[in-house]
């Protein structure tokens with residue numbers, strides 16, 4: 001699955017710590033799973049801003065000299081994944097501009113559903129965009145001279161943008177963290193040695209020894225400066241819409257999001273899956289890493305022992321040289337290998353977090369059989385994905401989603417597995433703690449809580465971003 005879906009970003013920020021850039025680097029290291037294509041940090045010493053951004057993994061983008069040059073006690077950072085075609089350094093974040101009120105940098109996780117309208121309006125009044133990201137729209141809106149100060153600009157602009165955003169801003173005076181009124185993406189506030197930190201996930205606090213304080217609430221905007229912390233509110237939404245798929249797949253299992261442990265939610269998903277779709281198997285095999293906790297839950301509930309029959313190679317970088325011929329299914333094989341000794345002659349129950357296009361799963365079933373599995377039973381810890389995400393996860397087109405074309409029985413035939421079982425929507429929502437109305441389930445149900453002009457328009461906009469901004473020529 002992880003070859004097929006990508007989250008778009010992770011954000012981190014810190015204010016008032018003398019090692020701000022180093023801690024941001026470590027924080028981004030922990031958030032690497034949220035974006036593997038580019039990384040960046042912007043730091044300020046209160047008077048001067050410095051930045052470094054680059055393509056690739058965090059460890060490849062930064063070295064000691066970069067971190068030393070990022071001077072100051074306040075910083076924000078970002079890791080990014082982009083849609084195909086828009087993967088270039090111009091779109092790497094944080095975006096930093098010098099406008100009439102001074103320097104400001106921004107880093108964004110999410111997707112604005114009215115970005116195309118706002119962008120057209122701005123372009124009609126002469127704005128020239130440097131990137132194809134939604135985040136630059138926020139900066140352009142803030143640059144209008146009518147705002148008396150940054151606080152006024154941020155609150156006004158966030159009232160105008162719609163969709164999913166967990167944002168961090170940095171000015172010389174303050175760190176600002178904001179979460180959209182539906183609370184689609186996670187965003188946490190923490191503390192280290194008297195300094196405030198914010199992060200997409202708590203795993204970034206653990207690596208630097210920060211203590212989580214609380215989640216930044218949906219519709220909350222925090223202004224952190226030398227004077228302390230101030231919390232302002234945007235108008236509340238009619239309903240919340242936490243992304244359940246963060247729990248199923250995207251977030252790290254050692255993080256807490258939406259009020260609970262990701263690991264424990266995944267184990268509950270696995271137990272519920274075993275109740276809904278029991279299997280006659282000899283061994284339960286997780287698809288690492290995101291399927292591991294659900295497989296553990298499935299094993300505990302079913303009494304079928306857990307075995308590590310699939311091994312993931314963690315050292316696959318952003319790019320690798322593909323053989324031109326001779327090695328079939330290379331992309332899957334470079335990431336996963338199969339342990340014959342665990343699989344041979346066994347009825348294998350494979351627990352995965354989702355099936356998107358089905359191409360990866362098909363290769364995996366074939367590989368399991370080649371490794372000696374007698375039977376392959378697929379169990380998926382969420383319902384079939386039938387609709388795209390408009391709120392910050394990069395899905396393939398609706399036509400490419402296998403569950404949109406086939407019934408589960410047809411998918412079973414296509415994948416050539418012996419049985420298939422998807423967790424039900426109700427079953428999935430019974431495994432998370434808040435009332436079910438507080439979660440977004442649009443990619444399964446097609447019920448989008450923030451209207452966005454329809455799937456066709458969404459894809460047209462996505463293609464435009466992937467192709468590059470019409471007003472920008474490289």
Ligand code: SF4
Nearest residue numbers: 243245389440442443
């Ligand atoms: S559509 Fe799916 S992936 Fe997107 S926010 Fe909603 S639950 Fe998450």
